[in-house]
Amino acid sequence: METILNILQKFSNIPQESLERFVRKLQETNIPKGGFLIREGEICDRLSFIQKGFVRSYYFKDNKDITISFSMQGEFIASMASFISQKPSYETIEALEHCHLYQISYQDLMDLFEKDSHLEHLYRLILEQYYVALEEHLIFSKFKTAKERYLELMENQPHIIQKAAVGQIASYLDMSLETLSRIRASI
Template identity: 55%
Template sequence: MASLERILETFPNVSNEAVSAFESKFEPITFQKGELLEKEGQVSNHLYFIEEGAARSYYIREKRDITISFSLEGEFVTSMYSFVTRKPSYEFIECIEKSQCHRILHEDLQRLFLEFPEIEHTYRLILEKYYIALEEQLMFTKFKSAKDRYLELIENRPKIIQKASVGQIASYLDMSIETLSRVRSKI
C-alpha cells in the first residue's frame, strides 16, 4: 500500500501511528472493467483509494448516461453525498478498467477520527480537494467553449483520454460525440 502511505505523507502532522492505523483498516480489493463500486439508490459504505486503474462516476437521467467525474490512480473515490449523509446515492461508480483498490468502511473511518484527530483533519483536506475539483468541473462545463474544455482535459488529465471511451469523455465534457469529433479533428 505504498501509494496510500505516500498520499498520507503529503498531509502535515500525521503521525506514523495514525498512518499505520489508517492503513490497517483498508481492505485490498480488485475490480474488473465495468464492475460497480457504488450503485444509485444504495448508501455508500466505503471510501475507496485507487492504487491502479480508473473509475468514473455517472448517473442515468432520461435514459442518458451522464459522466460527472473520473478518478485515477492515487485518488480517493466514493459517492461523497451518500458517504457523508448516510442517504442513498444518486450516482453509480464504475471501473473503466481493471482496478486495484483499497477500501475503508465508513464506521472504521469514524472510529479512527475519534482515536486520531489528525486523520479527521486529513480527511477534511481531502474533502476540500474534492469540493474544489467539483466546483472547477462546474465552471469548466458551464463557461468554456467545447474546444477549451477538451484542451484543458488534455493538459490537466491526459490519462482520461487514454482510459475512457469517446462517449464517456463527450458526456463528461458536456457535449455530443459529434461535437467532440469535430473538436478533435481541428486540433
C-alpha cells in the same frame, strides 16, 4: 500499501502513528473491468483509494448516462454525498479497467475519528481536495467553450482521453458526440 502511505504523508504533518492506524483499517479488494464500486440507489459505505486502475462516476438522466468524473491511481473515490449522509447514492461508479483498491468502511472511519483527531484533520483535507476538484470542473464546464474544455482536458488530464470512451468524454465535457467529433477533427 506503501503508495497510499506516501500519498497520505503529502497531505499534512499527520503523525506516522495516526497514518498507520488508518492504514491498518484498510481492506484490499479488486474490482474487474466493468464491475461497480457502487450503483445508483445503494448506500456508499466505503471510501476507496485507487492503488491501480481507472473509474468513472455517472448518473442517469432522461435515459442517458451523464459522466460526472473520472478517477485514477493515487486518488480517493466514493459517492461522497451518499458516504457523508449514509443515504442512497444518485451515482454509479464503474471500473473502466481492472482496479486494485484499498477501502475503509464508514463505521471504521467514524471510530477512528473518535480516537484520533489527526485523522479527522486528514479526512477534512481529503474532502477539501475533492471539493476543489468538483468546483474546478463546474467552472470548467460552465464558463469555457467546448473547444477550450477539450483542449484543457488534453493538456491537464490526457489519461482520460487515452482510457475513456469517446461518448463518456463528450458527456464529461458537457457536449454532444457530434460536437466533440468536430472539435477533434479541427485540431
